[in-house]
Structures are given as C-alpha cells and as structure tokens.
Amino acid sequence: MNGISIGLLGLGTVGSGVVKIIKNHQDKLMHQVGCPVSIKKILVKDVHKQRAVEVDSSLVTTDPDEVINDADIDVIIEVMGGVEETKEYLLTALKNRKHVVTANKDLMAVYGPELLAVASQYGCDLFYEASVAGGIPILRGLADGLSSDRITKMMGIVNGTTNFILTKMSQQGLAYEDVLKEAQELGYAESDPTADVEGLDAARKMAILSTLGFSMNIDLDDVKVKGISSITEEDLAYGKQFGYCMKLIGIAERDGEKVEVSVQPTLLAKSHPLASVQDEYNAVYVYGEAVGETMFYGPGAGSMPTATAVVSDVVGVMKNMRLGVNGKSAVTPQYDKKLKSADEIFSKYFMRIHVKDQVGVFANITSIFSDHHVSFEKILQLPLEEEGMAEIVVVTHKAALSDYENILVQLRDLEPVHTIKSSYRVEGSVKA
Ligand SMILES: NC(=O)C1=CN([C@@H]2O[C@H](COP(=O)(O)OP(=O)(O)OC[C@H]3O[C@@H](n4cnc5c(N)ncnc54)[C@H](OP(=O)(O)O)[C@@H]3O)[C@@H](O)[C@H]2O)C=CC1
Ligand SMILES: N[C@@H](CC=O)C(=O)O
C-alpha cells in the first residue's frame, strides 16, 4: 500500500480530535500499518466556521459526493451524527467499496445490522468502537477478548454527560441546569442534550452492547428507558443516608435463553465497582460464566478519547487490508431474541412517598407490599413540614418487577397516599 486516504464526514468535537491524532501520531500509525495515513476530504455544514484544529481549506467541502464518491478514498470516517441522511451516505460509501468507521450510536442502534450486512456483502469493514463508551475498547473487549465466554450480565455507566451531572450534583450540591451547561461546554453532551438526560443515548449504547454481548439482535425498542431529569436533591440525600449513590445504569442481563435490557437511574451500593466511576468517565462491568467479573473503565466522551477509538478502528481496517480479510469480521447473531417478561425481572427498589400522617396508613401501605410478597430491607417514616403529612422511604428486598408495578398502582389508588415522589432500582446491599 502506498498510503491510505481518508474521507472525513464531520469536523466538530470528534472530527477535530481525529485530525489531531492522524497528524500527531503519524509515526505510530506508519509503524502499525506500514504506510502513511492522510485525510483527503472533509465534509462540513459550514466551511467558514472557526475550527478547533487547523486544516487546509481546500480539504473542506459541503458536497458529500466529493467524499463518498471519490474513487481515491479508501476509508470513510463518519463523525457527523444524524441518522437517515447519514445512513444513505454510508450505504453509498460501502457500495463504492469504502471501509467505514463511525462513532454514531444513534445510527448503529437502529440500522447497525443492516449496515453490517451491506458491509460484508461488499467485502468492507464497518467498525464502530467509539459508538459505545467513547475511548474504552469495550466492543473489541467483547468481540475479541471475551469471545470464548458466555456473557450473562453487563452493567454500564455509558453516558458521560449524565454521570458528570450526577457526580457534581451529589458531591458539590450543584444545580442540574448549571452542570448540564458545563457538560455541553466541555463537549460531552449531544447537540440536543435531551437524548443524554432522558437516557436515550445510553439506551442506544446498551442496544449495541447487548446485541454484541448476547449475540442476539436487540432493538432500541427492547430497551426500557428512564432518564435523570426528575431526580431530586432529596433522592440523592436519602440514597447517601442509606449508603448508596445514584448513577444512570444500563443493565443487560441474561437468564437461560431470556434477556432484559434497561437504562434507569439506579441506587448503587457504594461497594459496587461502578460506584467509584465519577464525572464524565464511563465503565462497563461485564460478567462472563467462565471469566467471572471484569470491568472496562475510561473516558466515555470528549474529543481526544473518542477520536482515539475512531483512529484505532482505522488501524483495524488497515491491518485487515494487509491481510486481505476486510468484511469478514462481522458475525451474525447466534440466538433468536427472547425477552424476559415483567414477572421474570427481579430487583430491589427504592420508593419515596408522601402520605397523610394518620392512624393505620403505615399498616395499609405495608399490607399492600406483603400482599405482593415484597418485603422491606429498610423503611423510614419522617414528619413533613406540611402539617399532617409524612414521608415514607423504603428499600425493598428483591421483588418481581410485575409485583412492584402492581404495588405502585395500588398505592396511587390509596386515599391517604398523596404522591409517589420517586422510585428507583437498587443494586447491591448495604449492611448496617
Ligand atoms: N462528542 C462526544 O464526546 C462523542 C460523540 N460521539 C458521536 O460522534 C458523532 C459526532 O459528534 P460530535 O463531534 O460531538 O458532533 P459535533 O456537532 O461537534 O460535530 C458534527 C460535525 O458534523 C458536521 N455535520 C453535521 N451534520 C452535517 C451534515 N448534514 N452535512 C455536513 N456536515 C455535517 C458539522 O459541520 P459544521 O461544523 O460545519 O456544523 C460538524 O463539523 C455523533 O454521532 C456523536 O453521537 C460518540 C462518542 C462521543
Ligand atoms: N453525549 C455522549 C457522548 C458520548 O457518546 C455522552 O455524554 O456520553
């Protein structure tokens, strides 16, 4: 090979990191792949925009055809985001027999299987390491490092923005809106941060992760999602008092042939390995039948960490080129999808409710729990400032999700119950 030409789609946070790594690590890249790597064309929306990195203005274009249809370009790096239009660009590129590297979880969570099939049909690689947990090599960890094992559980802090927000809120008492703004300024958040704070970004990553880890096509719609925007200071304080910390956790668990996948704010026992993951850092805890516990930790967002994963994928493409095995690494899922029903999903739960402070209320509430065979691990009642009102906080023992949901319905119908203020999944145990 005389050299590898790259077409870059996007020159924002990640794209500028890619340009810097290709420029600054040229020696290392040459050594790994045996030829120079250069960027031939860069697609942007606005050619006049000030960039975080210096690029020759002749490289920059607003015409996608100059990139995806350029016969001299070998590899397309897609770091522009978007779904439908972007998918069309990548399909064109693959059909033009260009290898593709993408950081786009929105795209891969929905069209991943289709794009991978087209890639292998045209003998091309399609790598997407940066789409899950930014700079952490988790997809390679699952596809290569743990390929001989049977994965039964994955728990991930896979969204840097929300972990940053929850860390600053609980450790420094900062306000949600202020910390979100800081996460946006630091380039962690998506251009519209709704997907971050409402859990959709993490859900997309969990769909990609569980599809690979469980070798089963998990669709985005299969992932139950709840975000962090309604978490209050009181929830964080009670969590702390009980020995837990609040994290947005993606959980993918397999029992036998059936799996569950969800993303939700979770109170984690402080002794859990994921509890120490702070700020914008991500981590994925993976349990395999043979290997036991493993944890992959690192920066899940930001320009240079994400660009590292992108350029490492390019190195993967180039190594495959030398071996003549491009397009052969995608493995079709081994299993048909089987999802657990609500009576097959078990967890502990935290609930905070406001009730009228009158005779018999406590007994009414506890009898609803016992009618559904759910017992308490912890329970607390405190008077509220409002006259005649009390707050009850419980942590249950493990219960079926179906039972817990029925309890919530019955509590809402119980006259002395004023509001169910919050309800969260709980992972791990805290002893007194
Ligand atoms: N930021 C992060 O930490 C991470 C991001 N990702 C993913 O990487 C991708 C890029 O993210 P990020 O760099 O943060 O995004 P930015 O918004 O910073 O950059 C997007 C770039 O793409 C260009 N672009 C967007 N739409 C079009 C279009 N229709 N036509 C031409 N150019 C377009 C923009 O052009 P212009 O500059 O002219 O507006 C910009 O340069 C996304 O898929 C994101 O989810 C993945 C992991 C981490
Ligand atoms: N917005 C995402 C960026 C990386 O995927 C995050 O905050 O994790």
Ligand code: NA
């Ligand atoms: Na990654």
